[in-house]
Structure formats: structure tokens, C-alpha cells
Amino acid sequence: MKWNELEEEPCSMARTIGVIGDRWTLLILRECFLRTRRFEGFQSALGITRHLLAERLKKLVRQGILRRIPYQESPKRHEYILTQKGLDLYPIMMAIVHWGDTHMVDERGRPLLHQHRKCGKDFDPVMVCSECGEPLSAKEVHTHPGPGARGLPERSAPEPRKTKARSRAA
Amino acid sequence: MKWNELEEEPCSMARTIGVIGDRWTLLILRECFLRTRRFEGFQSALGITRHLLAERLKKLVRQGILRRIPYQESPKRHEYILTQKGLDLYPIMMAIVHWGDTHMVDERGRPLLHQHRKCGKDFDPVMVCSECGEPLSAKEVHTHPGPGARGLPERSAPEPRKTKARSRAA
DNA sequence: CCTTATAGTTCTAAAATAGAACTGTCAAAT
DNA sequence: ATTTGACAGTTCTATTTTAGAACTATAAGG
Incomplete structure (x- = not known):
């Protein structure tokens, strides 16, 4: 490519x-x-x-x-x-940093802390739904084609595992 | 590297x-x-x-x-x-998609919409402060060294432009 | 026996990157 | 007047990565 x-x-x-x-x-x-x-x-x-x-x-x-x-x-x-x-791009950067802070730090802890000027506290970024304000996780989200989808296969549903009934019970 | x-x-x-x-x-x-x-x-x-x-x-x-x-x-x-x-990694993915939805779509609009199962609506992801819940933007955040910082230069402040008083008024 | 499905591995040519040196402009110091 | 140093690049060759295609292996199904 x-x-x-x-x-x-x-x-x-x-x-x-x-x-x-x-x-x-x-x-x-x-x-x-x-x-x-x-x-x-x-x-x-x-x-x-x-x-x-x-x-x-x-x-x-x-x-x-x-x-x-x-x-x-x-x-x-x-x-x-x-x-x-x-x-x-800031949310992308923060999301990347936060994942690293969660999964890639050594014993010494986080290299960098982030302070929110408005409330004065060190914080973590949290991604929420614009409509209801609840934190988001992958499983609670369903994707479906929008107006700009051209020929995008409908892929929202977890393709019911078409193992063609082959083995499965092998 | x-x-x-x-x-x-x-x-x-x-x-x-x-x-x-x-x-x-x-x-x-x-x-x-x-x-x-x-x-x-x-x-x-x-x-x-x-x-x-x-x-x-x-x-x-x-x-x-x-x-x-x-x-x-x-x-x-x-x-x-x-x-x-x-x-x-979901927040990283969503942040990337959302930036693309905002800045990279053509006239046709978004290729994919995201529906939040909890509230049923199509949504955008919003990044908020874990402490006060307010949406985050780069300018409202101050970074400072954490426990895992070893020799990280203090870089939070915008280095006061050391143009050494050279030209400036050229 | 032959074909298909799946999950890789191997090979060579083409593209991207590393690492270092080089260019050009001007300011300041000698 | 000449040298030195800061800055912002460009150019060059050697090495590393990636592309693209072909090949291997196992087993099912006809």
C-alpha cells in the first residue's frame, strides 16, 4: 500500500x-x-x-x-x-499518554503529571459520550454506516463466527 | 533511533x-x-x-x-x-476517528456513526477531566514532572523565547 | 486424487530511514 | 576584516523496512 x-x-x-x-x-x-x-x-x-x-x-x-x-x-x-x-489533536495525545501511564510505566511511576488549571487538580483524561456524559467503553458502542460510507461493509455486528460448522466439535 | x-x-x-x-x-x-x-x-x-x-x-x-x-x-x-x-486502547481509537470525522471528511460526511447503547443516541467522544468533569483543551492543562521523571527537563513553561535580544527589531 | 480454506514462511526488489557531512545567512566577537 | 557560532535546512551513502509474490503445511470435502 x-x-x-x-x-x-x-x-x-x-x-x-x-x-x-x-x-x-x-x-x-x-x-x-x-x-x-x-x-x-x-x-x-x-x-x-x-x-x-x-x-x-x-x-x-x-x-x-x-x-x-x-x-x-x-x-x-x-x-x-x-x-x-x-x-x-489534543485528545489523541492525551489518550495515548494515559494508556501509557496505565500500562507502560515502571515501578517509578508516571513521568509526567497533568494539572487541570480550572480545578487545580492532577487528573486523568476520561472519554465520555457527548449525549449522555457517561464514560465510554468499546462494548457499549455500536457502529453503523454514515452518509460518507461508500461500499463500506456493514461490520458492526460480530460476524457470527462462520466456522462453517466444520470442526467446532473436533 | x-x-x-x-x-x-x-x-x-x-x-x-x-x-x-x-x-x-x-x-x-x-x-x-x-x-x-x-x-x-x-x-x-x-x-x-x-x-x-x-x-x-x-x-x-x-x-x-x-x-x-x-x-x-x-x-x-x-x-x-x-x-x-x-x-x-479504545479511547485512542475513538479520539483518532473523531479527529478524522471533524477534519478529514469530504462532502459526503462521515463514513461511520457511533451509537451509544446506553442512551441510544449517535454521539461524539468528548474528553473530560477525571476530577471536575469539564471538557479538556490543551491550554487549560499544565504538565509537571511525576515520580517516574528521571532527568526530564521541566518543560511545562513555554521557554520565554530566548532570541537573545538579537534582531527582534530588525 | 484434487481442490479449497487457513495460517503462516521465504524470497527479491523497492522504498524509507539513519547518520553524517555540507550549504547559506546573518550576528557577534576578535 | 576575519572567524566563530547559531539556525534552518539540503545532500549523500549505507542500512533497514516494506511490498509483492510465491511457496509450505495441514486437514476437510467432493
Whole structure:
């Protein structure tokens, strides 16, 4: 598969993965949310090769996730800052961090804590239903085709295990 | 960088990215949440090469995200199903889908809708603070080192722009 | 015996990445 | 006036990953 085809698939997840779904891009975005703005800043924080960094930044700008803004003339210099589209990636970042905090920490505990300015407390992110406010889990959600579904197979139901009655009782 | 080093970095996001942060793995996990369980199912749904699929599945099993369970003897056959650790990835998946629904759909609209069984309505996922229940946005969150931070630079504050008073007024 | 279904493994060519060096512009220091 | 250093890239080759296709193995069914 050519990865740029992903962006045209009739699946919001595939499209999103086509844009931000590789290791370096995700790490670059982490840096953005930690307030890194400049080429050298990204490079030294991540150890990414300069070549790839330049390419990834270009792509993120093309996608409207970062904006390239001049911060000085003479040697023209720019910094990369998140657009609203980019800021909207925050729930993805938080979800990733939270899963890591839950399943990937060593004995020492979490490397980073998050404090909510509004209420002043260290918090965990919780994903809830926009309609009823209840926390969400995979099993309580049923997916069905929307207006943009073209030829998407109805896959919501757990395909009743078509083992063709073959073995099963072997 | 060797990508398996990622899993040891003192950053929950880097560790998580080391496990699930590549295109194929994310797409495989999408399939898992859509109830795909078998090798051929993944392969035909995704068009991934059999070689890579075998490798990624092995890695996901090693990481405890999928469990490999026999569903018939004789020709031994297994299916891959999400563990609790895997199910816990749901908020990440939903956050990715939701961003795509918001920023990557064409005129036709969303390919897939999500219905919350509890309340019966089609919903969007919303990320809220576990402490006060308010929706979260990047700007309202302050990060600070936790117990597992080793040598992590304090990076919460937006480094006051050390342009060394150089040009600025050029 | 031949075909099909399933779940892989193996092979080579093509693409992506790593790692290091190089370019160009300007500011500040010598 | 020349050198040094910061910044933001670009270019190059060697290595690693991935794609694409073919091959293996087991057993069921006709």
C-alpha cells in the first residue's frame, strides 16, 4: 500500500492515520504540545535526523496542522505552531499518554503529571459520550454506516463466527 | 533511533508510540475493534502483506494487547482477540476517528456513526477531566514532572523565547 | 486424487530511514 | 576584516523496512 492512499479511504481512522500515524510525526506533535516551536528545538529534543524532520514539518504544514510563522527577518526564520486543527489533536495525545501511564510505566511511576488549571487538580483524561456524559467503553458502542460510507461493509455486528460448522466439535 | 528503544524512554507517550505507533499496527487494531479475529480476516480487510501481518500480530501478542486463542484443533487454528489492555486502547481509537470525522471528511460526511447503547443516541467522544468533569483543551492543562521523571527537563513553561535580544527589531 | 480454506514462511526488489557531512545567512566577537 | 557560532535546512551513502509474490503445511470435502 502507498501510504498517501490512506487519506482517501472512506474511514476517518485510516485518513487520520495517513496524516499523523507514524512514529516521528507523533513525537513531533508531542513536542509541539510541550511548546517546542523551532527546527533546532525539535531536532535536539527528539534526535530525529534533520532530513526527516524537515520533511515531516513540511507535511504537517501542508495538512494545516502546523503554521509556519516568521519570527525574524534578515536570516529569515520561522517557527512552527499548532493551528486549531492541530490543537484539536489534543485528545489523541492525551489518550495515548494515559494508556501509557496505565500500562507502560515502571515501578517509578508516571513521568509526567497533568494539572487541570480550572480545578487545580492532577487528573486523568476520561472519554465520555457527548449525549449522555457517561464514560465510554468499546462494548457499549455500536457502529453503523454514515452518509460518507461508500461500499463500506456493514461490520458492526460480530460476524457470527462462520466456522462453517466444520470442526467446532473436533 | 532504534524504535524498540522508545519503549524505555521516560515518557508515556514515547512508550506507547513504541508499541502501537505505526500505521499497520493502528489499522490492525481498528480491525480488532470491528471484530476481526483471524489472520485471513485481517489480511483481506487491510491488504497488508502476510509477512508483516504475522510480525505485527506476534508483537501485539507479546505486548499483551492481543491474546492468541485456539478455536479448533487438527489444523491448529487461533484467533486474535483484544485483552483488557487492548480494549483500553479504545479511547485512542475513538479520539483518532473523531479527529478524522471533524477534519478529514469530504462532502459526503462521515463514513461511520457511533451509537451509544446506553442512551441510544449517535454521539461524539468528548474528553473530560477525571476530577471536575469539564471538557479538556490543551491550554487549560499544565504538565509537571511525576515520580517516574528521571532527568526530564521541566518543560511545562513555554521557554520565554530566548532570541537573545538579537534582531527582534530588525 | 484434487481442490479449497487457513495460517503462516521465504524470497527479491523497492522504498524509507539513519547518520553524517555540507550549504547559506546573518550576528557577534576578535 | 576575519572567524566563530547559531539556525534552518539540503545532500549523500549505507542500512533497514516494506511490498509483492510465491511457496509450505495441514486437514476437510467432493
